[in-house]
């Protein structure tokens with residue numbers, strides 16, 4: 001077993017998943033201001049530290065994705081944040097892309113940037129304690145999108161990123177996110193997501209990326225938010241599994257889904273059904289941002305000093321998702 005494969009398995013095995021707290025300062029500011037909390041670096045750390053010191057970290061969270069600001073911060077107990085996370089048994093990770101920018105010659109689409117100087121930044125993050133990384137490419141769906149240009153250029157960047165990350169001794173999370181926005185149906189999401197993922201693996205292969213030392217972070221197959229299509233959760237799970245079975249090489253150890261704007265409950269329910277019907281060898285787990293943090297953030301915003309009850313809310317969501325990652329979740333258990 002290679003070192004990278006060991007790290008990947010440590011992050012996603014035994015009902016564990018990933019806590020995505022890598023919101024850039026701009027996104028975190030939107031999240032905090034939506035609940036009337038000023039976005040200071042102190043407040044950003046205070047909420048995140050509350051999550052990282054929760055008891056569910058030990059059994060439910062195998063990896064935490066940090067943002068550049070957080071990985072360099074120090075906790076109230078005077079510990080470096082990666083150290084605080086590693087003490088819970090979770091692996092510290094870092095978002096290394098520098099954001100999605102307008103794609104020339106297809107101005108409605110985006111290309112993710114961050115390759116310049118990446119090798120040097122990776123060395124610094126490794127020294128700070130990171131052992132895995134994340135890079136997110138975003139794609140929109142409509143009749144003519146995602147364009148071939150967006151599919152090719154983002155896959156190329158993801159592969160160059162993944163190769164550099166492995167060279168530096170870390171596991172790359174490859175995140176091609178086909179957005180939920182739009183009036184397309186689930187069949188269109190299936191078709192476009194399959195095309196996007198297949199292209200990513202073609203490029204990863206071409207760049208000689210060791211597939212068993214990577215984790216894929218895809219969207220689930222869902223109808224567009226404005227489509228009005230009613231679809232059964234079981235159907236979502238089956239289409240998602242079919243898409244991944246056909247598009248992901250078997251060497252990849254696991255898949256950690258993003259929640260993408262689904263409600264907390266839906267993200268858990270769909271993951272549970274995916275695991276009940278999983279007929280692949282891939283570990284299927286979570287790498288949720290909003291679907292792990294939303295309720296905790298809402299409570300915390302009104303009770304900033306109440307660490308204990310904020311953690312209770314986060315622990316509940318983390319436990320529910322851990323059960324879902326094992327196909328053991330039920331509506332009954334999720335009643336609070």
Ligand code: 5MM
Nearest residue numbers: 020022023024027258259260288289290
């Ligand atoms: C945590 O949010 C990340 C957003 O980062 P930006 O500030 O750069 O947009 C995002 O990449 C996230 O890791 C994934 O989309 C998963 O989060 P959700 O909320 O979709 O589960």
